[in-house]
Amino acid sequence: MSIVDKEIEKEALKARKKKIKILLGLVGLLAVIIAVVLFLIFNKKPVINIIPGRVGPPAYTESIYGDFNWPLGVATSPDGGKIYVVDSNNRKVKMFDRNGNAQGDFGGEAKSSSKQPGFSNPLYIAVNSKGQVYVSDRTMSMVSIFDGNGKFIERFTPRAEPGFSWSPLGVAFDDKDNLYVTDATKGKHRVLIFDRNGYLKLQFGREGIGNGEFSFPNGIAVDKKTGRIFVADSNNARVQSFDKKGKYIATIGQAKGKSQLSHPLSIAISDSGRVHVTDAFGHNVQVYDTNGKFLYNFGTFGVKEGQFMFPTGIAINGNRVYVVDRENKRVQIWEY
């Protein structure tokens, strides 16, 4: 090979190296761009005013007074046109339209046969996507199912292991209509998840004070976007979150200060992912994001409008928040 050829080959080699460098640079740039895009996608800062109409806490609008005696749970029909309130001491579920007009009631005192409708101590309530109403009754160890107009359908029959017993408190549904129940059976405080046919598909938790353990779990809610499960661990004064497989994620409401919970009872999650928790001994509603970051609270102790005395149940439909105000015997309506 002549010297010229060698020079040519040398130049060609240089050119190839340059091309490779340029190519690598482009690949690196592309990687950086992809990384930046992915970062922006997965670390998107929440929009503060997701719910149209209001930034920050909702505003009190009005209350429903329905001759309640120890009201506890509240829920709405899927379209928000009907409000269901568990009037526990009267052993009824009372129905109201969106304007607060009474629409009748259902339930009544339990008969001796468990196959008949009726309550002993109705507690919490949830409505599935079909508009069917589920009401828990710990004393009778049952969850009753009614249609949207209050017609009794049947008792929910848990399909689980032989000898299964439960002591149901809170009830909720996910977007697939799986039924989530908090259970306060002595020594077994836990979460039960049933599929639409009543088969027990998952249970987790036990009685205790550690992560993933409960002491009288009451309210339960599922974030329909992430599938995360939030449980009001009432006697442990906290809310715990879990993934859809029941794996413990975080504890909410135990940091000192405004975010602290005293006796959380019920949970409702807005479409924007704000986790609303009634704090019965704090006499307010605490609001967190789904990661447990405290956002704000609303309500104070008292008997005036917008004040609470032992808030219990909570439900959200659209921009409306319904809060059961137990000792004031009313359901307050707040709006975003």
Next chain:
Amino acid sequence: MIDVRRHQTRTETLRFSSEARTVKKNTTFKEFNGMTRTLRRVFCVIYRRTPLIAVLTLAFITFTPTLAKAASPHGPFSSSTDKCSTCHRLHTGLSHKLLPQETSLALCQSCHTKGTGADTAVMQGIYIDAQNPDQSGGVDNGILLGGGFDRIGDASETTGRHQVGVAGTLPGSSALATDNPGAVITLTCLSCHTPHQGPNYRILRRRPGDVAEDVAVQSWVGNYEQYCEYDFDPVTTGVQGYTDNYKSGIASWCGSCHTTYLTRVEDSYDAGDKYGKSTRYRHGVDVDLAGGRPDAVTKVIYQPMNTDLPLEDLTGNGRTPDDELTCLSCHRAHGTDAQMTGWAEFDPAERGILPAGKDSMLLRQNDRTMCIKCHRVL
């Protein structure tokens, strides 16, 4: 990782017990010294103690749930406890006891009414037990030994109760009412119970009615057990019906408020009725089934061993003649659904003691059927 088992096999005399701590020389272990030997010893000890460690681990796993059940706001309390904040607000309390409510009643009811925070539903008078099915496919919740304030289970409303949260009239003279029979007082849950634990059965206050000295109430089952009538094990107790869980002190405790009912069976006092101060006789308490009290005016014939009424078992030897009748043998502490009819029907107003209205006076059973549970009448 060191194969401890192999080394142990090679070393026949290797023992780390108190009898033989010397490691024989000229064995595989001789090349190890200092820390290495110590490490091997630790592994060997762990290996040799494997069964013990396994048992301890199993025990830990088994009992951890029990140990973890410490979420009751009633204690126990420690220097690092956070339980005070459950019921108290240091700077923002709404009552003089720094409670997050103006009265204690609503606070107590939050957990003890619907079963949302406790198994004892005291307003309804039941102990909720999902693991106790009844014949209809539901559950058979036990009736609380103390009964309920509003109802007795699902069956019926109470016909007599200790008035809580509203003004009521106190039968008999009382330390609470400055020896004024028929005085009007307002009881709260805290009149009888302390939410902070204590030495007494069922977290009863040490000094009911603010008496000068502590009044001890003891049972055989501890402070937090045996809440309801059926909640006992007939295999171990051999008794059907009420559990013999009371040990001592109940009459003295009740008598701290109802003072005249604890004095001698024959005594002179003003019962607040038309007879004014005159000699009064009353059924004795702390009466053993065998012979009654030494100061008894009359003695009756008993068939006490057949009674299903709860008694105080001082010695813990089961139902024996030395068991004693106490206030709760005939009365419930919270409320009762017993019906009083005919001769047994009682209007307290007729005696000038209580407001008009039929009242079962917290008696456990209909009419006066408790009488023949002890007294032979045929």
